[in-house]
Amino acid sequence: QKEVEQNSGPLSVPEGAIASLNCTYSDRGSQSFFWYRQYSGKSPELIMFIYSNGDKEDGRFTAQLNKASQYVSLLIRDSQPSDSATYLCAVFTSGTYKYIFGTGTRLKVLA
Amino acid sequence: DVKVTQSSRYLVKRTGEKVFLECVQDMDHENMFWYRQDPGLGLRLIYFSYDVKMKEKGDIPEGYSVSREKKERFSLILESASTNQTSMYLCASSLGRYRGLNTEAFFGQGTRLTVV
Numbered sequence: 001q002k003e004v005e006q007n008s009g010p011l012s013v014p015e016g017a018i019a020s021l022n023c024t025y026s027d028r029g030s031q032s033f034f035w036y037r038q039y040s041g042k043s044p045e046l047i048m049f050i051y052s053n054g055d056k057e058d059g060r061f062t063a064q065l066n067k068a069s070q071y072v073s074l075l076i077r078d079s080q081p082s083d084s085a086t087y088l089c090a091v092f093t094s095g096t097y098k099y100i101f102g103t104g105t106r107l108k109v110l111a
Numbered sequence: 112d113v114k115v116t117q118s119s120r121y122l123v124k125r126t127g128e129k130v131f132l133e134c135v136q137d138m139d140h141e142n143m144f145w146y147r148q149d150p151g152l153g154l155r156l157i158y159f160s161y162d163v164k165m166k167e168k169g170d171i172p173e174g175y176s177v178s179r180e181k182k183e184r185f186s187l188i189l190e191s192a193s194t195n196q197t198s199m200y201l202c203a204s205s206l207g208r209y210r211g212l213n214t215e216a217f218f219g220q221g222t223r224l225t226v227v
Contacts, residue, residue: 008151034215043201043218044154088154090216097161098169099144099203099216103153 003027004091006102014110019076021105023089026070032092033065033072037085038104044088048074079109114138117202117219124226130189132222134202141207143185144216145169145177147198154201160185161207192226199223 005024013019021035032051036044050056050063050072062075072091076083086104093100118133136143142161146154146169156169158177166177174196178186185204189196200223203216 032214043221045218046215049215092214097142097167098156098159099205100156101146101154103151 003100004089004102006087006089006105008103009106010108011105012108012110013079015079015081017079017109019079019083019107019109021074021076021087021089021107023072023074023102024070025072025089025091025100027091027093027096027100028067028070029095030070030091030093033063034090034092034099035061035063035072035074036088036090036101037083038088039085047087076107079107081109081111083107084109115202115204115217115219117200117222119222120220122222122224124189124192124224126193126226128189128192128226130192130224130226132187132189132200132202132224134185134187134204134219135183136185136204136217137183138204138217139182140204140217141182142205142214142216143179144203144205145175145185145187146201146203147171148201148221149198157187189224192224194226197224197226 035047038044048063064073089102144159145157160179202219205216206214
């Protein structure tokens with residue numbers, strides 16, 4: 001079992017729709033969870049972090065965390081073509097002191 | 112703004128060469144990381160460091176070494192480059208372990224290394 005799992009996609013959504021990206025993790029000691037966006041040929045940039053169960057909203061983005069189910073998700077409302085990118089889920093565990101990344105989900109927003 | 116700068120954007124090296132990839136951050140971060148990114152495999156951790164002169168192996172350290180003589184600089188060394196080390200290399204930094212949990216990793220622009 002991979003430590004952090006994501007569906008590789010591509011996930012295609014029409015412009016203006018809600019895109020839902022999901023991530024599961026295996027280490028119950030994980031403490032912080034991050035969503036990065038990566039455009040082709042560029043380095044990852046942080047969109048959001050979350051460390052408490054529940055929802056966290058920032059503009060069009062909402063991160064959701066369920067530690068009991070070891071599940072974290074990212075919702076993108078009113079998706080735009082400029083949101084087309086690969087979204088990486090990352091998990092941080094202070095015990096190992098490492099960021100572990102999923103392989104990413106490629107999102108395509110169709111105009 | 113946090114700045115993580117990698118010395119080269121593109122590099123082409125020959126098999127067997129010793130290769131140095133340099134990374135500098137300007138935000139006084141304790142932690143620094145080297146990842147490689149390959150299609151379908153995502154980001155894989157090579158080495159990381161949480162203090163000057165400290166280093167820890169990541170998931171794929173074979174064929175690599177690192178050096179951290181100063182807090183702001185973390186170097187990745189390919190002792191004898193091989194074609195299977197052709198990849199995108201990403202350096203990252205973050206605040207130290209005692210400064211809170213929500214410390215995201217900031218990435219450099221990446222170095223695309225081709226070994227021929």
